[in-house]
Amino acid sequence: MQSLRSELHIVGICGSLRKHSHNLGLLRAFEQELPDNIKFTLADISEIPFFNEDREQPYPEAVLKLKETLDSADALVISSPEYNLSYTGVLKNALEWVSRRSLQTKLAGKPVALIGAAAIGVGVSQSHLRDVMFALNMKVINRPIVQVGYTREKFDSEGNLKDNVTRDLLVQLKNALIDAIVT
Numbered sequence: 001m002q003s004l005r006s007e008l009h010i011v012g013i014c015g016s017l018r019k020h021s022h023n024l025g026l027l028r029a030f031e032q033e034l035p036d037n038i039k040f041t042l043a044d045i046s047e048i049p050f051f052n053e054d055r056e057q058p059y060p061e062a063v064l065k066l067k068e069t070l071d072s073a074d075a076l077v078i079s080s081p082e083y084n085l086s087y088t089g090v091l092k093n094a095l096e097w098v099s100r101r102s103l104q105t106k107l108a109g110k111p112v113a114l115i116g117a118a119a120i121g122v123g124v125s126q127s128h129l130r131d132v133m134f135a136l137n138m139k140v141i142n143r144p145i146v147q148v149g150y151t152r153e154k155f156d157s158e159g160n161l162k163d164n165v166t167r168d169l170l171v172q173l174k175n176a177l178i179d180a181i182v183t
């Protein structure tokens, strides 16, 4: 059992690059619920090039930076919208890079919480993302399910979460994620 160290670190990845993204807002709300002794970092996937096996040696700087950020994490939280009944291409592209064996990103066994918000819902996209977490051998937190649909009423114009039911679910998920780190 790992003791609750003061330097626990959770890294968030957002599947949307939009400035006022609802998914970014969800990650901000998640971060706001963390205790002071847990550090939160938002990983930057905006500069990651399209995956290309010809570009693996050497790995692009943005990919090495992402690997470094993920390696320093005790757990991840991934927030993605649904695009055409799947999760987003930018997120898939980033996951493809960090999945490469020669990069040796420390993902296997790491706890990961999946959250998401989309105009109608994220049930299908989250299910696809869960399959990829299986491929990466990550430890998905199964409950609570955080899938935010009909987002128009739940976020303000800058992407900040207004919905207290969702916030309560994020608190429960945060607790489950921390439990998964320390047990």
Ligand SMILES: Cc1cc2nc3c(=O)[nH]c(=O)nc-3n(C[C@H](O)[C@H](O)[C@H](O)COP(=O)(O)O)c2cc1C
Pocket: 016, 017, 018, 020, 021, 022, 023, 024, 081, 082, 083, 084, 085, 086, 117, 118, 119, 120, 121, 122, 151
């Ligand atoms: C290419 C594209 C496909 C989309 N497909 C879906 C979909 O399958 N289901 C859904 O609920 N919303 C869909 N939407 C709407 C997004 O969920 C909505 O734009 C959402 O706010 C994007 O997340 P963000 O606010 O974090 O950027 C789609 C949007 C785009 C741009």
